[in-house]
Amino acid sequence: MTQSPIQAVVFDWAGTMIDFGCRAPVKALREVFAEAGIELTESEARADMGKAKRDHVRALLAMPRIAAAWRARHGAASTEADVDHLHDAVEPRMRVAARDHAMLIPGAAALVADLRGRGVKIGSTTGYTRPMMADILPLAASQGYAPDIVVCAGETAQGRPSPLMMWKALVALGAWPARACVKVDDAVVGIGEGLEAGAWTIGLSASGNGVGLEQEALTRLPVAERAARIEMSSKALREAGAHYVVESVADLGPVLADIEARIERGETPR
Numbered sequence: 001m002t003q004s005p006i007q008a009v010v011f012d013w014a015g016t017m018i019d020f021g022c023r024a025p026v027k028a029l030r031e032v033f034a035e036a037g038i039e040l041t042e043s044e045a046r047a048d049m050g051k052a053k054r055d056h057v058r059a060l061l062a063m064p065r066i067a068a069a070w071r072a073r074h075g076a077a078s079t080e081a082d083v084d085h086l087h088d089a090v091e092p093r094m095r096v097a098a099r100d101h102a103m104l105i106p107g108a109a110a111l112v113a114d115l116r117g118r119g120v121k122i123g124s125t126t127g128y129t130r131p132m133m134a135d136i137l138p139l140a141a142s143q144g145y146a147p148d149i150v151v152c153a154g155e156t157a158q159g160r161p162s163p164l165m166m167w168k169a170l171v172a173l174g175a176w177p178a179r180a181c182v183k184v185d186d187a188v189v190g191i192g193e194g195l196e197a198g199a200w201t202i203g204l205s206a207s208g209n210g211v212g213l214e215q216e217a218l219t220r221l222p223v224a225e226r227a228a229r230i231e232m233s234s235k236a237l238r239e240a241g242a243h244y245v246v247e248s249v250a251d252l253g254p255v256l257a258d259i260e261a262r263i264e265r266g267e268t269p270r
Contacts, residue, residue, distance in 0.1 A: 015208025
């Protein structure tokens with residue numbers, strides 16, 4: 001088997017390798033905010049998906065409609081103490097929701113096995129905290145996916161779209177230069193993370209946050225509606241700067257081959 005010029009591929013988790021539709025975070029966030037008297041729409045819950053969950057909660061509270069609703073319900077603007085309280089409430093809900101949505105996305109295990117067979121190191125970063133990942137990791141491993149390194153929210157000074165989590169993963173893997181590495185993510189902030197790190201970036205348009213439907217529900221949509229929703233997601237990822245956009249991890253083979261050819265020609269991500 002031919003050795004790949006790609007040094008490492010760093011994958012996101014929800015919506016990329018597990019949880020088609022990225023359903024778990026939406027469920028947990030909406031439940032916790034509802035308990036605080038604030039009804040989130042699904043689109044609000046998804047707007048900052050991919051950020052560390054504490055940053056995600058903070059961003060939600062800063063949205064004008066939600067900020068106004070919070071003042072009306074609680075008599076004052078939200079504070080960092082409220083961020084802490086909501087985040088602490090989200091964490092156990094996220095653990096349960098994530099465990100219930102830990103099925104690997106079709107093609108994930110086979111792709112990783114092929115990459116490993118050609119000498120590519122496998123990393124991962126996530127907006128989930130370590131406790132949120134506690135049940136996911138053994139469930140993913142039982143399905144054939146166990147990355148060499150998992151970097152969780154809160155384990156670097158800043159989360160995505162900063163490059164710190166990606167860099168931490170690459171340091172742990174001993175993978176360099178970043179221009180010979182790839183970031184795969186379904187969220188805009190994850191594409192930003194890869195670009196800031198200096199890596200090639202691949203966005204996933206159908207399996208993740210941009211469409212937000214489980215695979216069966218997406219398949220049931222009328223063809224035109226399905227295509228329109230995937231294209232809207234693709235557009236956001238392209239506008240974020242993704243070098244490539246495909247529908248799911250199952251479609252990565254050809255673009256990774258193209259990246260390999262470009263690396264061998266001396267091209268760099270830009």
